[in-house]
Amino acid sequence: MFYFYYQQRDDESGKTGCLQRQISRISRNLRYRISGEGRSGTPDWFLDKFAAQTFDDPEEPLYQAKRSKLLCGLKLAFDPTSPAHYRWLAIVSLAILYNMVFVIGRAVFWNLDDLTYFWFFLDYLCDAIYIVDTVVHIHEGYLEQGLMVKDSTMLRRNYLNSDAWRFDLISLLPTDITYYWWTPGSCDYNRLPCPVIVRLNRLFRLPRLWEWFDRTETVTSFPNAIRIFKVVMAILILIHWNACLYFAISYAIGFGTDNWVYNITGYRNETLSHQYIYSFYWSTLTLTTIGETPQPEVDLEYVFVVADFLAGVLIFATIVGNIGSMISNMNVARVEFQNKMDGVKQYMAFRKVSGELEARVIRWFSYTWAESGALDEENVLSSLPDKLKAEIAIRVHLDTLRKVRIFQDCEPGLLEALVLKLRLQVFSPGDYICRKGDVGKEMYIVKRGRLQVVADDGKTVLATLSAGSVFGEVSVLEIAGNRTGNRRTANVRSLGYSDLFCLAKRDLWEALADYPDARATLTERGCQLLRKDGLLDETIFENAQTTQQSLEDTVRKLESTVHMLQNRLEGLLTDVGEEQAMMKQRLMRLETRVIESDEDTDDDSTSLDGPDLRSEIVKSCLAEIQGTSFIAPNHPARERGHSLSIERSPGLLHATTEPRSKSFRLKRILVDHSK
């Protein structure tokens, strides 16, 4: 429950052994300090302090480590998803429930409050639980960017930023201080309520109870049962509170003053049990509006009864509706299955299917329901990512898969790939899974049951298959030399009920494409069976093996050639890149020279031809960048929306705008790579 962890800021200096020594020293110091000086403070406050003290000792070998900012501290944090935290919430919930039931009960039914010391013990036990819970609540870890935050300072900040601290604080207020003036045990039928009413603030801890219910709903395998329990509990507490209010109103109006209020006179009516049972009974009748209740006589009674009726109608209608839908949800699988079965039965009756077949179908339905509850595994798991689905499937089917020889030594990847493609099929006694001569489209793995491989006569049993056996692979693998081609080589019949995993041919091929060893094992097994039955043409098989061998060699050679070519191409690409970089640099140098020579003149209409220096520069530019075309993208003419054409003649460069043809001086010359 407690996380004591090291926070190490300097990786170089941390060594587990040293850290353990420090921790034990810090704990020793902590114990000494707590017992010796009795100082208070949060544990991590202490621990940080002592850690600093320990490291400040120059004799300490880790003194240097401290200098390089190794901070080693014990921190207190609670993981809100841990089972220990969940159990703690259960304890807090009990304390809250205690307060919810007994504070109001004892405040009204004075006889109940007589056992003063007993109640004191329970009250302060609950208060102690509340105090510890506040510490736990403050140090509860939370997720930030998917990681659990365990830093005490951040946890405290997070707690103070939430609303929870207000509720915790109110529920911790020591309201019982009023007992000093208002002594417990001093109330009777003349003086109500009892002083314990001041403890009502303890109910502000209610959010923790809801938290526990939420966690329980998530954790449990029976969420509907928990929901129903929660609703029933809410109803009972509501009735209890209403009963207490009825008794309190009867006191306010005056016990026995009319027929509506509680009549306290008489030996039986004076007893606590009768007072409570009658009030509870009255409350149940009124809230559920299912029985005759005494007619109210005074205004307050009318108001109270009307409020009760309204609450009853609204709250109970909601609650009962919820319970109804929960119960129908619990049966939804059964109802759906029943509907499917009825549909098939109606269809068989309509199509006049033989009685024997009908009976088999019905037997199949009952077996499927009894064994798996008609669970649609694919749908149930569809929302999970493939990896998780595969993990669940492997766990669920592990026993079967362990028995399958080809899966025993296979790589986990193949197992994952295959397990996701497996579909469960159920066969009844006498069902033929495949018949000799059918086209093979699936391979099967036996999960449960016994099957027989039978010859054409339907009687000669070639082999018996049980859990973990694989069959149907011969026709699916398309073994070269198989005389039956892709046809089934034998009949397979289910002896009793059998559950089989079915793997489609395409899925099997896809999975085996990446796992040649597994494929070879399967093919080898298929060959053995074919040889046994004389269905393998050895010549074709050997030829195919040789061809495959040479094919594999060719592929291997091709692969190495491709690899070599790739290397050479990479080298060439690097050369081209370097050349390009050099070219760019030279071009930049040239541009700079052109711009520098242009800076002296502003004349827009200056032609580039002529025996001046610029022309010479452009000439050398052209000579430098052979075959590359030029544009002047930054020229003012282009900015004004004129089209700009560049002409290149040997030794000259003209920039001309449309519509007016005019020569411009080029201020910048760039290489247009797109051309």
Ligand SMILES: Nc1nc2c(ncn2[C@@H]2O[C@@H]3COP(=O)(O)O[C@H]3[C@H]2O)c(=O)[nH]1
């Ligand atoms: N032909 C043959 N198939 C067998 C035998 N034992 C089990 N089988 C399986 O029965 C399956 C029938 O369909 P396939 O031919 O696809 O694959 C066959 C084998 O996987 C046997 O002895 N002979």
